[in-house]
Amino acid sequence: MRIILDTDPGLDDAMTFVLASVLTDIVGITTVAGNVSLENATKNALALVSSLDMDCPVVSGAHINLSGDSPNAAHIHGVDGLGGIRLPAHKRLASGSDVTEFLLRSSREVNHLWIVSIGPLTNIALAIERDKDFANRIAGISMMGGSSTHGNVTSVAEFNVWADPEAADIVLNSGATIKMSGLNLTHQLKSSDSWLRGLPDTKKSNMFRNFARALHDTLETLTGQREAALHDPCALLALTHPSLFTFQSRRVDVELSGKHTRGMTIVESRPSRAQDTGNVLVGYELETNAVLQLIGSSL
Numbered sequence: 496m497r498i499i500l501d502t503d504p505g506l507d508d509a510m511t512f513v514l515a516s517v518l519t520d521i522v523g524i525t526t527v528a529g530n531v532s533l534e535n536a537t538k539n540a541l542a543l544v545s546s547l548d549m550d551c552p553v554v555s556g557a558h559i560n561l562s563g564d565s566p567n568a569a570h571i572h573g574v575d576g577l578g579g580i581r582l583p584a585h586k587r588l589a590s591g592s593d594v595t596e597f598l599l600r601s602s603r604e605v606n607h608l609w610i611v612s613i614g615p616l617t618n619i620a621l622a623i624e625r626d627k628d629f630a631n632r633i634a635g636i637s638m639m640g641g642s643s644t645h646g647n648v649t650s651v652a653e654f655n656v657w658a659d660p661e662a663a664d665i666v667l668n669s670g671a672t673i674k675m676s677g678l679n680l681t682h683q684l685k686s687s688d689s690w691l692r693g694l695p696d697t698k699k700s701n702m703f704r705n706f707a708r709a710l711h712d713t714l715e716t717l718t719g720q721r722e723a724a725l726h727d728p729c730a731l732l733a734l735t736h737p738s739l740f741t742f743q744s745r746r747v748d749v750e751l752s753g754k755h756t757r758g759m760t761i762v763e764s765r766p767s768r769a770q771d772t773g774n775v776l777v778g779y780e781l782e783t784n785a786v787l788q789l790i791g792s793s794l
Contacts (some may be wrong), residue, residue, distance in 0.1 A: 496523050496735060497605055499598065501556075503529030503541040503614030505573050507727040509706045510599045511613055511743035512540075513699050514728055516547045517793050518735045522605055524553045525594050529614040529658050530568045531576035533558035536614075537589050545585035546702065553587070555593035557617040561657035568654060569702060571713055578709030581654030598622040602632040609734055612638040612666075612725035615655050618762060620662035623669045635672030641747065641760030642678035642775055649758065653678050664749040672743060673775045676729040677760065680778035684725045684786055686711070693791065700794035725790075732786060739789070741780040744773030 497520045509529065515521055524544060526536040537555045544553055559565045573579055590597070592632045599622055602608060610633060614617060619636065622629050640655035640663065648657045656663045667673060686707045694700045710723040733740045746763035750756045762777055 496520065496607065497607065498609045498611050498734075499523050499525060499601060501525045501527060501612045501618055502540060502544060503527050503536045505530035505536070505614070505727070506576070506578055506706045506710045507723070507725060508613050509539070509543055509577060510703050510725065511727040511731050512543045513703045513758050514548060514790065514793055515611070515731055515755070516549055517699065518731065521549060521651075522553050522601055522608065523597060524554065525556050525598065525618050527614045527618050528557045528558050528565050528567075529655065530572045531574070532565065532567065532679055533691075534577050541587045541589060542582040542585060545587045547699065548581045550639060550648060552590040552591050552592070552597075554590045554594050555598045557621065560615060560617050561620065561661040564661070565659045566651055577706070578713065580705055580709055594618050595621045595625050599629055600777055601717055602629050605630065607634045608763050610636045611731050611734065612640070613655075613730050615659040616640070616662040616666045617659045620665040621661070623665055629670035630683050631669060632672035635664055635674065636666065636733040637674040637676070637730045639681065639727045642681040643760070643762040643764070646744045646759065651754070652758030653760070656760055660749050660750050660751050660758045663760075664751060667747055667749060674730075675775050676733050676778045677728070680740075680781060681726040681729045682724045683738065683781050685722045685729045685738070685785055687722045690787060695791065695794055698792060703794055711723060728790070729778070729781070731741050732789065733781075736789060739782045739785050741777055742776040742778050745775055745777045746771050746773050747775040747777065755765055
C-alpha cells in the first residue's frame with residue numbers, strides 16, 4: 496500500500512512512523528504545525544526517517560492554520576515534540592518542494608495513493624483548494640481526528656480538528672473517501688507498561704517502546720495512570736488491516752463558530768436519518784487484542 500504520511504510529530508506520530516516503515520510503501524512525509532511548531536515537526540520527521548532508514552522525501556508544509564493561528568500540544572509531547580528523546584545525528588534535509596504541489600503531483604503520478612493524516616488537515620485542505628480533482632484522484636484519506644462522542648482539548652473537540660476546523664471542514668466536504676479514526680475509536684487501543692515489556696527486542700520495537708514510555712510518563716503526571724491511547728497508529732492500522740476495525744458511513748460536519756463547540760465533529764446518528772448520504776466512514780470499534788498483537792508482530 497502506497498501512502499503519504501501527513502504529520503506533526505508528536506510521540507504517537509513517531510510510533511506511527513515506526514509501524515508505517517514496515518507496513519506500507521511511503522511515497523513521502525509532509526509536515527504541518529500542530530503538536531509542535533512546523534520547524535520542530537520537520538526536524539523530528541527528518542530524524543525519524545533517518546533513524547528508520549526510510550527512503551522518502553520529507554516536505555515541510557503549513558506553519559499556521561487557515562485562521563492564521565498556530566496551536567500546539569507541548570504539554571503532552573514536550574516542546575521538542577518527542578518528549579526529550581534524542582535520535583541519532585543525521586544529514587537528511589527537507590525537500591525544497593512546495594507541499595501543495597508535492598501532494599498534487601503525487602496524486603497524478605501514484606496509483607491508488609492514500610493520505611494518512613495524523614495531524615491538523617491544513618496541508619490537505621490547501622491541496623483541495625488549489626485543485627478540486629485532487630480528492631477524486633487519491634484512493635482516500637485515513638485520518639486520526641474528531642470524535643463521535645467527547646473531545647480532548649475541549650469537552651467536545653479533538654485536537655487535530657480543533658487545531659484547524661476550517662481545514663477539516665474543507666476536507667470532509669471534498670468528496671474524497673475518508674476514514675475517520677476519532678477518539679471514540681482510538682481510546683479502545685491503549686498501551687501499558689506490561690504490554691511494552693512484552694514487545695520484541697529489535698531496533699524498531701525499542702524505538703516504539705521509548706516513545707510510548709515517554710508518553711506514559713507525561714500521562715502519569717496528568718492523569719495518575721501509566722497508559723496511553725495509541726491515537727495516530729489507528730489511522731494507519733485501520734487502513735492496512737481493515738478487517739480489525741468497524742467503520743460506518745455517516746454525515747459528519749465540523750462546528751466552526753460555536754463559543755463552546757468550535758472544532759466539534761457533529762456525527763449524524765439519528766436512526767431516522769440513516770438513509771442520508773454519509774460523507775465520512777466513521778470508526779466505531781476495533782479488535783483490541785488483535786491490534787495489539789499485530790503491532791507486536793509488525794515490530
